[in-house]
Amino acid sequence: MKNTFTALTLLASVSFAATLDVPGQPQPLGPTPTPNATPTGTVPTGWSQPPSTPKSKAFYGSADVAPAAAKMRLVQIAEEIIAVLTADPNAEIKVSVEIRANFPNGAQDQTKRAVSENTRTLGFKTAEWE
Numbered sequence: 299m300k301n302t303f304t305a306l307t308l309l310a311s312v313s314f315a316a317t318l319d320v321p322g323q324p325q326p327l328g329p330t331p332t333p334n335a336t337p338t339g340t341v342p343t344g345w346s347q348p349p350s351t352p353k354s355k356a357f358y359g360s361a362d363v364a365p366a367a368a369k370m371r372l373v374q375i376a377e378e379i380i381a382v383l384t385a386d387p388n389a390e391i392k393v394s395v396e397i398r399a400n401f402p403n404g405a406q407d408q409t410k411r412a413v414s415e416n417t418r419t420l421g422f423k424t425a426e427w428e
Contacts, residue, residue: 357383 359379363371383391399405410427417425
């Protein structure tokens with residue numbers, strides 16, 4: 299994944315008018331802006347705006363989930379990631395769940411039957427035993 303760093307340069311322009319201390323004349327309290335001073339928050343003529351960060355076009359994420367904590371972690375992922383993504387009406391979201399199980403001494407027939415039936419009931423796209 300590519301990391302993008304954006305440098306932001308802040309430019310400030312402050313202008314003051316000089317006044318002469320003339321006896322008998324009232325003196326302003328504080329600095330007096332010059333007639334051509336730039337209002338705060340605007341960019342003076344001839345200066346360019348800082349570059350804007352390009353919008354991200356896609357998100358990809360994966361997480362390893364411990365089998366003992368799968369129920370809690372999958373609910374947490376659904377609430378904290380998937381729900382945020384689906385809240386954006388412009389997002390097209392695809393969620394895939396991949397499960398891999400290895401049985402060094404071979405899977406029990408009861409386990410195979412239960413898992414195979416549950417994958418059919420839950421509509422798994424693929425479910426294979428080797």
